[in-house]
Amino acid sequence: MKTLTLVVMALALTSAVSLAAEPSHQYVGVKVCAMCHRTPKSGEQFQKWEASKHSQAYKTLLTPAAKKIAEAKGIKGSPADSPECLQCHVTAYNAPASQLGPRFSKEDGVQCETCHGPGKDYMKMDIMKNEKEAVAHGLTLLSVKDGSAQKFCETCHNKKSPTFKEFDFKTMWAKIAHPVPQQ
Ligand code: HEC
């Protein structure tokens, strides 16, 4: 009886481990999303992102202002190499190199895939057009209406940010909104 229980437990454990070890979707980088998301019909999400500060989030870490903030926190070396800063200033900061596609660049800062999930498997046209399929292939759906978007913003826009003052979701969302135009 005891052995049987152990065997069952061991089996349960193995399947839990193999689930957790399932290969993760790859990050392709904003330039790949831009292939389809820069037309007026799509809503020019790429241009809107490019004009936003999220596209500059990595480059900000190379400025004298960033260096000063890092020094005050006792960080030696460049803030652009420090996980303490990168965690909020780039996409996929702690993902293994194998999860980063050839066109992915951390220098593009806070990219589409920070909020929408790694896109390699959902970015194909037939999958993208089908929300259910896209989600099954790694798309993260955030919503302004149900509050999930605000919650997600606040994983970076919070007191752990050395320059944080406040985060007013409505004002901040208005600065980066990128809807698909109504037909
Ligand atoms: C091959 C073209 C193509 C590529 C590449 C592509 N998309 Fe899309 N995407 C589409 C189309 C088409 C839609 C459907 C648009 C619509 O609803 O009118 C869509 C919809 C979306 C939606 C809305 C999904 C929903 O159901 O609410 C998001 C979010 C999105 N794309 C993000 C991305 C991101 C992030 C990338 C890069 C990782 C990307 N897309 C790459 C074509 C593409």
Ligand code: HEC
């Ligand atoms: C991965 C972390 C991260 C997430 C998630 C995130 N942001 Fe940001 N955001 C940043 C960083 C870093 C900056 C500063 C970039 C810079 O100035 O170089 C920034 C800057 C901004 C700015 C520019 C602020 C200004 O003064 O104009 C707006 C607006 C903004 N974010 C809105 C949002 C909204 C809305 C969400 C959620 C839908 C969000 N952000 C989610 C990291 C994040």
Ligand code: HEC
């Ligand atoms: C918890 C997430 C988070 C961490 C960690 C973080 N930042 Fe930021 N950073 C942000 C966000 C969000 C903004 C934009 C809004 C704000 O100032 O809160 C920002 C803005 C900035 C700005 C621009 C400020 C301005 O007024 O334009 C600089 C410079 C900066 N961060 C440097 C750093 C440095 C250096 C580190 C590491 C010591 C760091 N950040 C760590 C989230 C973070």
Ligand code: HEC
């Ligand atoms: C800071 C987070 C953030 C970033 C960066 C971001 N998005 Fe989004 N995106 C959202 C949220 C939140 C929504 C849901 C909006 C809503 O509920 O109305 C959304 C919605 C969308 C939609 C659907 C719009 C609609 O009207 O149905 C598309 C398409 C999309 N994003 C594409 C992109 C692409 C492409 C990029 C990069 C060029 C990008 N997003 C960057 C947070 C982000």
